[in-house]
Amino acid sequence: MKIALEVNGVARTVEASPWKRLLDLLREDLRLTGTKEGCGEGECGACSVVLDGEVVNSCLVAAGQCDGRTLITVEGLASHGDVLHPVQRALVECGGAQCGICTPGIAVCAAHVVDTGLVAAALATGDEAAARARVRELLAGNICRCTGYQLIVDAIVAAAREVGGAAGRGEP
Amino acid sequence: MDGALDLARVEAAGRGGLEPHIAAPHARDRLLADPLLPHAAIVDRARVYSTLPLRLDPAMDRPAVTPPVGASVPRVDGVAKVTGRARYLDDLDAPEAWHGATVRSKIPHGVLEAIELDPAFDWSRACVVTAADIPGRNVIALIEDDQPALVPVGGRIMHVDEPVALVAAPTRALAAEAARAVKLRVSPRPPVLSIDDALAVTQRLYADDNVFKHFLIRKGHATDDELEAAFAGAAQVIEGTYATSPQEQMYIEPQAMMAEWTDGRCYVVGSMQCPYYVHKAMKALLGCDADGVVIAQSVTGGGFGGKEEYPSMIAAHVALLAAKARRPVKIVYDRDEDIAATTKRHPSRTRHRLAVDAAGELIAIDIDVVMDGGAYLTLSPVVLSRGVLHAAGPYRCPIVRVRGRVVATNYPPHGAFRGFGAPQTTFAYERQIQKLARARGEDGLALRKRLALRSGDITATGQVLGDSVGTDEVLAAIERVAGPPPARTGRNAAGAPVRRGRGVCFYFHGAGFTGSGEQRLAGRATVAVTALGRFEVRSSSTDIGQGAITIFTQIAAAALGVDPAEVDIIDPSTARVPDSGPTVASRTCMVVGGLVERAAGALRARLEAWGRAHGQGGPLTAIARAHAVSAGELAETVTHTPPPGIQWDDATYTGAAYPVYGWAACLVDAAVDLDTYEVAIERCVQAIDVGKAINPAIVKGQIEGGTLQALGWAVLENVVYKDGRVANANMTNCIVPTFADSPELETILVEVPYPFGPSGAKGVGEIPMDGPAAAVANAVEDALGCPFDELPISPEHVAAARLRWDPEVVS
Numbered sequence: 001m002k003i004a005l006e007v008n009g010v011a012r013t014v015e016a017s018p019w020k021r022l023l024d025l026l027r028e029d030l031r032l033t034g035t036k037e038g039c040g041e042g043e044c045g046a047c048s049v050v051l052d053g054e055v056v057n058s059c060l061v062a063a064g065q066c067d068g069r070t071l072i073t074v075e076g077l078a079s080h081g082d083v084l085h086p087v088q089r090a091l092v093e094c095g096g097a098q099c100g101i102c103t104p105g106i107a108v109c110a111a112h113v114v115d116t117g118l119v120a121a122a123l124a125t126g127d128e129a130a131a132r133a134r135v136r137e138l139l140a141g142n143i144c145r146c147t148g149y150q151l152i153v154d155a156i157v158a159a160a161r162e163v164g165g166a167a168g169r170g171e172p
Numbered sequence: 173m174d175g176a177l178d179l180a181r182v183e184a185a186g187r188g189g190l191e192p193h194i195a196a197p198h199a200r201d202r203l204l205a206d207p208l209l210p211h212a213a214i215v216d217r218a219r220v221y222s223t224l225p226l227r228l229d230p231a232m233d234r235p236a237v238t239p240p241v242g243a244s245v246p247r248v249d250g251v252a253k254v255t256g257r258a259r260y261l262d263d264l265d266a267p268e269a270w271h272g273a274t275v276r277s278k279i280p281h282g283v284l285e286a287i288e289l290d291p292a293f294d295w296s297r298a299c300v301v302t303a304a305d306i307p308g309r310n311v312i313a314l315i316e317d318d319q320p321a322l323v324p325v326g327g328r329i330m331h332v333d334e335p336v337a338l339v340a341a342p343t344r345a346l347a348a349e350a351a352r353a354v355k356l357r358v359s360p361r362p363p364v365l366s367i368d369d370a371l372a373v374t375q376r377l378y379a380d381d382n383v384f385k386h387f388l389i390r391k392g393h394a395t396d397d398e399l400e401a402a403f404a405g406a407a408q409v410i411e412g413t414y415a416t417s418p419q420e421q422m423y424i425e426p427q428a429m430m431a432e433w434t435d436g437r438c439y440v441v442g443s444m445q446c447p448y449y450v451h452k453a454m455k456a457l458l459g460c461d462a463d464g465v466v467i468a469q470s471v472t473g474g475g476f477g478g479k480e481e482y483p484s485m486i487a488a489h490v491a492l493l494a495a496k497a498r499r500p501v502k503i504v505y506d507r508d509e510d511i512a513a514t515t516k517r518h519p520s521r522t523r524h525r526l527a528v529d530a531a532g533e534l535i536a537i538d539i540d541v542v543m544d545g546g547a548y549l550t551l552s553p554v555v556l557s558r559g560v561l562h563a564a565g566p567y568r569c570p571i572v573r574v575r576g577r578v579v580a581t582n583y584p585p586h587g588a589f590r591g592f593g594a595p596q597t598t599f600a601y602e603r604q605i606q607k608l609a610r611a612r613g614e615d616g617l618a619l620r621k622r623l624a625l626r627s628g629d630i631t632a633t634g635q636v637l638g639d640s641v642g643t644d645e646v647l648a649a650i651e652r653v654a655g656p657p658p659a660r661t662g663r664n665a666a667g668a669p670v671r672r673g674r675g676v677c678f679y680f681h682g683a684g685f686t687g688s689g690e691q692r693l694a695g696r697a698t699v700a701v702t703a704l705g706r707f708e709v710r711s712s713s714t715d716i717g718q719g720a721i722t723i724f725t726q727i728a729a730a731a732l733g734v735d736p737a738e739v740d741i742i743d744p745s746t747a748r749v750p751d752s753g754p755t756v757a758s759r760t761c762m763v764v765g766g767l768v769e770r771a772a773g774a775l776r777a778r779l780e781a782w783g784r785a786h787g788q789g790g791p792l793t794a795i796a797r798a799h800a801v802s803a804g805e806l807a808e809t810v811t812h813t814p815p816p817g818i819q820w821d822d823a824t825y826t827g828a829a830y831p832v833y834g835w836a837a838c839l840v841d842a843a844v845d846l847d848t849y850e851v852a853i854e855r856c857v858q859a860i861d862v863g864k865a866i867n868p869a870i871v872k873g874q875i876e877g878g879t880l881q882a883l884g885w886a887v888l889e890n891v892v893y894k895d896g897r898v899a900n901a902n903m904t905n906c907i908v909p910t911f912a913d914s915p916e917l918e919t920i921l922v923e924v925p926y927p928f929g930p931s932g933a934k935g936v937g938e939i940p941m942d943g944p945a946a947a948v949a950n951a952v953e954d955a956l957g958c959p960f961d962e963l964p965i966s967p968e969h970v971a972a973a974r975l976r977w978d979p980e981v982v983s
Contacts, residue, residue: 027263031265032256033256033259033262033263034255034256034257035256036260036424036425036473037262038424038425038426038507038903039507039902039903040506040507041507041902041903041904043902043903043904044424044903046424073256074255074256075255075256077255078255084251084254084255088251088254088255089254091250091254092246092247092250092251092254093246094869095244095246095247095869095870095872095873097247097250097253097254098474098717098718098719098873098877099423099424099425099472099473099474099475099716099717100249100252100253100254100258100471100473100717101260101423101424101425101473101474102424102473103253103254103256104254104255104256107254107256129916132916135911136911136912136914137911137912139911140910140911140912141910142910142911143424143903143908143910144424144911145421145422145423145424145474145476145877145881145908146474146717146873146877147873147876147877148873148875148876148877148878148879148880148914148917149876149880149911149914149917150872150876150916150917150919151869151872151873151876152911153911153916
């Protein structure tokens with residue numbers, strides 16, 4: 001079928017089987033290989049993308065479900081193509097990326113929870129430990145095997161502080 | 173020669189603004205221009221480091237870091253990774269490549285009678301490879317050549333996921349269909365699926381006794397009778413048996429490899445730790461010389477030992493398929509296939525006895541370690557070696573016997589995984605030391621302080637410890653931050669009643685290859701100023717996420733006295749880099765980093781001498797560019813030489829087992845949920861002596877990643893075998909810790925410099941994996957009042973032990 005969708009602000013049309021995984025549509029048809037496959041069964045989160053304002057595992061979404069919808073992938077996080085999202089910059093600065101294969105999924109998910117003000121809201125309570133626990137809960141669908149998560153949580157908290165509340169970058 | 177005009181232009185332009193014919197910002201352009209080293213298309217597409225955009229966001233540009241060593245310089249590959257631009261094997265643009273798939277044996281033990289192709293499948297759409305297509309020797313050459321690349325017809329099947337045939341087709345789906353259309357006829361035999369059956373030789377799998385390798389270490393006694401006499405005279409003897417489970421590395425990028433043949437030469441690119449291991453295996457398989465095959469690393473999404481030996485198998489498969497299909501072929505494993513077929517941490521069983529005198533001093537230790545090596549020998553002797561060499565622990569004791577065996581079974585081969593045998597034996601000795609403390613009513617930390625090895629003390633192999641023994645520093649660091657123990661009873665966040673406890677452990681890990689390994693290996697590394705005036709590091713050490721390319725950049729920059737931005741790390745391809753040895757054994761920073769430091773220092777001296785001779789002054793970058801313009805490339809290659817006084821005797825297993833050790837202490841507070849029996853780690857502190865942290869953020873990341881793998885191994889990770897097959901071969905059931913499962917990790921970097929490491933650095937990659945599991949078991953014992961000697965300490969184990977708990981807890 002013909003699938004029309006908006007990817008990172010650009011309208012795209014792809015001829016593909018409706019049963020194709022969104023992950024494969026992105027990687028094969030659109031050559032957006034930043035989205036990774038770690039498990040193919042929705043456990044690792046390496047294939048996380050934002051579909052109409054919601055983080056999903058693109059390995060579990062059928063291409064046919066994406067017609068007329070809006071997607072953000074890791075390639076769409078940096079604005080104007082080269083200014084890193086605060087979450088991306090914080091991940092680099094804090095050492096939150098090691099082997100990097102889970103990083104696109106984590107960056108997508110973390111940018112979403114930072115941009116929607118969820119982390120800022122947790123930080124606003126003034127309870128740093130609780131806010132960090134909230135970050136861990138929000139990111140629980142993304143597995144990283146390298147970092148022990150500590151420096152990623154540091155990065156997400158730092159990015160949320162930089163962005164501020166939900167108004168920081170506007171709703172995605 | 174008069175290069176003044178060119179030089180002025182070079183200097184004025186600075187990095188990135190140079191005239192294209194003088195300097196290209198990326199090695200890619202140089203590689204393409206190099207006629208002496210033609211690379212196949214796939215290898216050029218897979219350039220790892222040289223194509224990573226080092227700077228993307230202007231906000232990421234920083235003033236020069238001075239000095240470059242000891243600073244948390246952001247990773248040079250960081251921006252490429254957070255933007256998704258780093259290209260892993262499956263991301264490479266190779267539309268012409270076919271997809272390969274592996275037909276596996278499906279029975280744990282037996283004979284392959286025939287391979288039959290289902291006539292219902294249209295075989296013109298796919299190609300098939302069997303053992304008959306192998307041009308060289310049908311082996312995966314490593315230590316012993318006992319593992320075939322493909323089981324031949326008439327050959328013996330040794331485990332359920334043994335590769336038997338290969339198929340390739342234009343799409344992944346068609347390849348999978350073709351693989352299903354390959355039918356095997358087999359004669360099953362009874363499998364050997366336990367250490368006990370292996371030792372009882374219920375079936376002969378290897379030699380007469382199913383023992384791949386055994387070791388014996390004796391210290392302070394000549395005969396078993398002498399040892400027993402020491403135990404007979406003891407005031408107290410602590411005995412225990414400890415069991416550890418297999419563990420999956422669970423790198424998030426599955427195994428992936430691609431091959432292409434060009435002009436009779438085989439090019440392989442893929443996800444790997446050790447290009448020269450693959451190179452060695454491919455020479456044997458293809459029957460070619462060193463120039464007949466080129467191995468290059470693609471960006472690698474984690475390894476942890478899991479990409480040490482198995483990539484040679486997949487490289488063999490893609491090379492055979494690419495030859496037959498006459499086009500590039502790639503194999504990317506599914507997660508399920510990866511978990512089922514590739515190596516795991518060796519399961520183990522350790523019997524441990526220790527004897528103390530009336531004053532509580534250790535007088536004798538006796539250890540018997542047995543590891544399950546699986547179907548083939550692979551790296552098992554070396555894993556066992558590291559296990560036995562760490563088995564007696566970092567404690568003073570005059571009489572020590574360590575016996576180790578690794579046995580053959582019909583499981584897929586167990587192999588390298590961070591820690592490499594030491595986590596298994598560390599779990600045993602740190603449980604024993606804790607039991608001793610409990611039996612004596614002595615504080616665990618105080619007892620460890622009293623018995624620990626220090627400079628001048630003698631290890632189990634008779635090594636007199638020299639410099640860089642961080643015992644006192646790591647123990648003091650833990651003592652300093654420990655604080656009061658957690659409330660013994662209470663409720664967790666879910667409102668369930670919990671019982672809490674605290675555990676500590678103290679441990680060490682030898683850095684670099686065992687014994688004379690580094691000497692035999694004689695690793696080499698090169699630092700050059702290129703014909704384009706840039707500094708370049710050439711080594712076969714791969715960056716698998718541990719930060720090798722960043723720390724090499726820092727080490728080279730410091731030794732050269734230049735800004736890190738002046739240094740490039742070349743792609744690890746066997747056509748372009750010397751053999752620096754494998755990326756394993758906590759040796760990359762300490763050993764290869766040391767080579768980089770020496771080579772950079774030698775290059776600097778030569779450049780400075782050249783500058784003086786040619787009237788070229790100024791900073792080294794100016795001299796380098798002047799040299800490039802008038803005299804071309806200048807390269808310095810250095811070869812590893814052992815530090816003075818390092819002697820090792822393989823025959824008696826005595827001497828300096830490792831040139832130096834890392835030292836560590838760990839504290840864990842655990843809470844056992846009395847409703848679900850889950851063990852939650854509420855606090856985990858690691859204090860680790862790393863010699864010198866070249867890049868503290870990277871070192872912290874290494875320690876925390878290793879710590880969480882250890883905590884996972886302690887309480888929730890497990891590979892479950894059923895009839896020789898992995899029963900939980902998927903990420904839903906073969907679980908690893910998530911963000912939400914993990915405690916806040918506290919890391920204390922301790923720096924007791926090692927005089928022969930770069931800037932004092934020693935290994936850090938593996939040590940954090942060794943200790944935390946014992947600290948967790950000690951904490952759970954503290955909480956519930958009964959011992960936990962088997963990993964993982966899962967809810968099932970806690971429930972099964974319920975009748976042994978402290979009655980006070982149960983009520």
